[in-house]
Amino acid sequence: MSTARTTVRSETARDTDAEALDRGLPHVADPGDVAPKDAREISRLFFERLSTLEEGTHDHQYARNTLIELNLALVRFAASRFRNRADQMEDIVQVGTIGLIKAIDRFDLSREVEFATFAVPYIVGEIKRFFRDTSWAVHVPRRLQELRIDLAKASDLLAQRLDRAPTTAELAAHLGISEEEAVEGIIASNGYSAGSIDLPSDESAEHTSAPLAERIGGVDPELEITENVQALKPLLDALDPRERQILQMRFGDELTQAEIGAELGISQMHVSRLLTRITARLRAGLLVED
Numbered sequence: 001m002s003t004a005r006t007t008v009r010s011e012t013a014r015d016t017d018a019e020a021l022d023r024g025l026p027h028v029a030d031p032g033d034v035a036p037k038d039a040r041e042i043s044r045l046f047f048e049r050l051s052t053l054e055e056g057t058h059d060h061q062y063a064r065n066t067l068i069e070l071n072l073a074l075v076r077f078a079a080s081r082f083r084n085r086a087d088q089m090e091d092i093v094q095v096g097t098i099g100l101i102k103a104i105d106r107f108d109l110s111r112e113v114e115f116a117t118f119a120v121p122y123i124v125g126e127i128k129r130f131f132r133d134t135s136w137a138v139h140v141p142r143r144l145q146e147l148r149i150d151l152a153k154a155s156d157l158l159a160q161r162l163d164r165a166p167t168t169a170e171l172a173a174h175l176g177i178s179e180e181e182a183v184e185g186i187i188a189s190n191g192y193s194a195g196s197i198d199l200p201s202d203e204s205a206e207h208t209s210a211p212l213a214e215r216i217g218g219v220d221p222e223l224e225i226t227e228n229v230q231a232l233k234p235l236l237d238a239l240d241p242r243e244r245q246i247l248q249m250r251f252g253d254e255l256t257q258a259e260i261g262a263e264l265g266i267s268q269m270h271v272s273r274l275l276t277r278i279t280a281r282l283r284a285g286l287l288v289e290d
Contacts, residue, residue: 028042028066028070031066031069031070031072032072034070036073039070039071039073040114040115040116042070043067043070043071043115044109046063046066046067046070047067047107047109047115048109049063050063050064050067051109064104064105068097068101068104071100071104071116072097072100074120074123075093075096075097075099075100075123076093077120078099078120078123078124078127079092079096079127081124082127085131091130092127092130095126095127095129095130096123096124096126098126099119099122099123099124099125099126099127100122100123102126103115103118103122103123104119106122107119132146144184144185144188147177147181147184147185147188148185148188148189150175151171151175151182151185151186151189152189154171154174155171157174158170158171168182168183168186228286232286235281235286236282239278239281243274245264246260246264246271246274246275246278247275249263257271257272257275258271
């Protein structure tokens with residue numbers, strides 16, 4: 001192993017070298033500067049030692065951390081596949097490192113597989129999960145996120161085979177799911193991306209059109225009143241003439257209870273009891289309608 005290409009040191013002059021040798025491991029001064037070929041050889045030594053160490057001990061932590069630093073090049077390699085997302089590259093590398101750590105924790109030398117071959121799928125998988133969980137404009141369950149991908153693949157495949165866009169029933173049959181599930185996935189896919197309501201509603205027009213936000217109406221408070229009136233009509237029709245008269249005098253003519261009592265020849269207290277009973281019946285009727 002060339003000393004020009006690696007930072008592995010065998011001297012025992014420094015305490016760090018002595019400590020590493022006591023652990024049965026070479027001291028790696030700067031793992032990030034180790035050449036890929038040497039990193040593979042050194043990683044094997046550390047994996048052999050890691051398998052014999054008790055988790056949580058200082059030695060185990062040293063070996064594990066060194067393996068992470070030695071193999072960060074794998075994360076950068078996997079992240080390079082997503083160069084079109086340069087604005088997220090820092091996050092991609094961080095997430096990829098999580099995948100690398102999972103691979104280190106699960107790697108077994110007895111499988112006789114190169115660590116790079118084993119680790120890259122973990123790293124790429126973690127990055128893809130990151131995109132799946134953060135790229136959606138509207139949060140939807142992971143099941144529907146995965147179903148969207150399956151539907152997109154099935155749609156492309158069937159479109160080529162049928163020479164037309166597949167129907168929902170054909171998509172469902174191809175994926176072995178119900179039509180209701182397919183519809184749910186198609187609807188959920190609308191949440192993948194969203195446009196701003198401040199953008200022009202028609203970008204193809206010669207003159208910039210008004211943004212969509214200016215065309216969206218607000219909540220009309222009169223609508224609730226209209227609904228309540230329509231719901232009350234059959235309930236009012238069910239009242240006897242005297243009860244309707246009392247309601248008209250109180251809420252239509254806006255007479256006081258004393259004035260209503262004088263008009264009908266009954267006491268103000270009696271008017272109050274009648275109004276309470278009538279309005280309670282109407283309120284209960286509205287609740288039943290709801």
